[in-house]
Structure formats: structure tokens, C-alpha cells
Amino acid sequence: xxxxxxxxxxxxxxxxxxxxxxxxxxxxYDELLFSEKTLEIGTVVMGLNxxxxxxxxxxxxxxxxxxxxxxxxxxxPGTLEFFSGSPQELIDSLEKRGISELAVIGGGQVNASxxxxxxxxxxxxMIAPYLFGQGLxxxxxxDLETSLKLVDERRLGENAILLHYEVVK
Ligand SMILES: NC(=O)c1ccc[n+]([C@@H]2O[C@H](COP(=O)([O-])OP(=O)(O)OC[C@H]3O[C@@H](n4cnc5c(N)ncnc54)[C@H](OP(=O)(O)O)[C@@H]3O)[C@@H](O)[C@H]2O)c1
Numbered sequence: 001x002x003x004x005x006x007x008x009x010x011x012x013x014x015x016x017x018x019x020x021x022x023x024x025x026x027x028x029y030d031e032l033l034f035s036e037k038t039l040e041i042g043t044v045v046m047g048l049n050x051x052x053x054x055x056x057x058x059x060x061x062x063x064x065x066x067x068x069x070x071x072x073x074x075x076x077p078g079t080l081e082f083f084s085g086s087p088q089e090l091i092d093s094l095e096k097r098g099i100s101e102l103a104v105i106g107g108g109q110v111n112a113s114x115x116x117x118x119x120x121x122x123x124x125x126m127i128a129p130y131l132f133g134q135g136l137x138x139x140x141x142x143d144l145e146t147s148l149k150l151v152d153e154r155r156l157g158e159n160a161i162l163l164h165y166e167v168v169k
Contacts, residue, residue: 005104008126014135041101047110108140116142129159
């Protein structure tokens, strides 16, 4: 499974102010890469907090929501599925269905739970021109020591930057 983390942060490394913040700052920058990459990959996984802030699941993609108390009734087969289990168990179950690529799209807890298990292969990081001073970091709640190799970087619009990393394993 190729696992790609796609995220927008402020210049000081925050993805939002708190778990209920819809991170509007990221939206303009997301559009520059997020749709293209996630449509290409086809399957996205997010945490329950991130999902609850969306107006609707992402069109044209299989949306998977991680939660320890999944609301299966809310699911729409092939479009919106809830998963209770570890990131590795999710990957195993997707592979059994013939899915070979997965985009991890936040929030901080889900990002961290994939990173801490060494399951992320690549990261597309959009750095938006904001400072928050405090908030949720890209990977929250785990002690990480993840080493990255920069494979590409480019400007996004006037003030943002895209960094493409491979995770060193
Ligand atoms: N800047 C950006 O690009 C960006 C992108 C996405 C989201 N965000 C922001 O991120 C924030 C939300 O992040 P967050 O860290 O608070 O929460 P989150 O990762 O979205 O969701 C956390 C919840 O997801 C479930 N979960 C997470 N990891 C799990 C795992 N490994 N196994 C099972 N369940 C798991 C748990 O739900 P249960 O309680 O049900 O167990 C947990 O309480 C929001 O403010 C949002 O706007 C920003």
C-alpha cells in the first residue's frame, strides 16, 4: 500500500486552532493540490473530528472515517465508510479489496497514528502564510522521530509553498 499524507499547515506548523476549528485558512491552498491528488489516489482516510467539520464526504473518492465507536448507519457503501481498528488493520482490509493507494487527510490524531506506526510513504505539505502561535500540530498526541527526504518543492500562488517529502524508513 502506498500511503500519502496530504496536509496544509501554517508557517509555524499548525493544522487548526483546536479540534472544532474548521481550518478555513487551509481551504484556498487545499484546492491547489488536494483535489487533484486525492482524486488520483481514490481513497481518503480521516478522523472523526475532521469528518464532522466537512459539509459532505468528498465526491468521487472512497471516504473512510476512523472512530472507535463507528456510526455504521451513517455510512454509504463505496462512498463513506467508518472503520474501527488500527491503521495497519485498515491497510490490510483495503488491500484485501484490491485498493493499493491511500491518502491520509487529517486531522492531527489520524496523521500521527499512521506516522507513529511507520505507515506513511510520502507527504505533500502545503505551508500557508499564517502564524497561529498555538493550536493542533500536524501530528498530535504521539512522540515521533520521523525523518524526511525532500524530493520536490514549489511555490503555490503568491505566498504559499508546497513541500513533497518521502518518509525515510
Ligand atoms: N489543515 C488541514 O489541512 C487540516 C486537514 C484536516 C483536518 N484539519 C483539522 O484537524 C482538526 C481535527 O483533528 P483532531 O486531531 O482533533 O482529530 P482527528 O484526527 O480528525 O479525529 C480524532 C478522532 O478520530 C478517531 N481516531 C483517530 N485516530 C484513530 C485511530 N487510529 N483509530 C481509531 N479511531 C481514531 C477518534 O474518534 P473516536 O473518539 O470515535 O474514537 C478520535 O477522537 C480540525 O480542527 C480540522 O479542521 C486540518
